[in-house]
């Protein structure tokens with residue numbers, strides 16, 4: 001296999017097309033899928049050298065595969081990271097990031113407004129293994145500060161959050177981490193590095209559900225965890241090698257091809273979402289909308305300072321609670337009802353009865369997940385068709 005030119009000096013859009021490509025002896029244009037679990041060696045001595053780490057080369061797909069490596073290298077270029085490891089799902093990436101570096105006796109502080117499974121690991125699973133956790137309002141810098149203990153090892157946050165579209169000041173939290181020798185882990189699923197670069201803002205580890213915008217077409221599941229520090233990278237790789245949350249080569253290939261259009265899709269979907277936010281704001285039956293860069297968002301200035309666009313996700317609060325929210329969703333024709341997100345197809349869901357159903361009702365209320373709240377994944381359709389659809393569904397509430 002031959003490495004394509006090291007393209008570090010190309011622009012991000014170019015790297016998303018060519019970055020990480022390795023061609024086999026056949027010179028294929030599109031990247032090949034290496035759907036193999038093991039590798040053969042020219043001799044027993046070569047195998048010995050590879051296992052000792054003295055020679056380059058793949059050993060076993062659980063911790064290394066040419067197609068997966070192409071995906072990892074391409075994503076690392078986009079994020080400005082030295083290391084990237086693909087995983088089977090976004091949660092496998094979250095789990096790898098946390099379990100590879102934490103041990104019994106450590107303490108973690110996490111933002112409370114997070115995807116439910118992130119929160120579950122932080123507040124329920126880690127404590128079972130002797131890692132204490134404190135959950136804070138991620139918007140409040142003082143709360144992060146006050147939660148620090150001598151044994152605090154990790155801060156975990158998501159921004160913008162799912163589904164409340166809250167923001168965390170990544171730069172400020174990162175500098176708190178630096179002062180206190182704490183590792184900052186950021187879930188960058190909603191923005192992707194097209195709109196928000198957590199490493200440039202001071203994060204130590206970034207992870208993704210590639211299932212979302214990186215695939216972007218609702219086809220396959222995968223995740224990725226990235227870092228710059230060699231010591232952390234060793235811990236991540238050892239964890240993946242020994243416990244096996246690895247990505248399938250086929251799914252890595254789907255994600256690799258997804259990256260080629262990521263920039264275009266995210267920017268266009270974000271542009272569509274901005275128009276929709278503007279359209280819905282102040283409409284009859286709409287109590288409020290939450291979109292990071294909209295003038296009505298309480299953290300708009302922060303959004304403008306750490307994101308280059310608002311993203312494709314927005315929250316809509318329908319007046320009339322669950323009954324009205326359900327009626328609105330059921331009246332939609334083009335926008336599909338689904339709990340997935342990051343798709344080119346516009347998708348809507350009611351978090352209180354789906355993704356966040358299991359949360360305690362009081363906690364849901366604290367997070368702003370009311371009975372009237374809907375989460376909209378804005379897709380790549382012509383925005384005028386989406387506006388017409390949303391408009392006629394609102395009219396159904398008259």
Ligand SMILES: Cc1ncc(COP(=O)(O)O)c(C=O)c1O
Pocket residue numbers: 089090091092115117118158162187189190208209210211212221222223
């Ligand atoms: C913000 C966020 N992080 C992580 C995940 C988990 O990703 P996956 O479903 O690929 O495991 C999701 C899934 O919805 C998510 O929305």
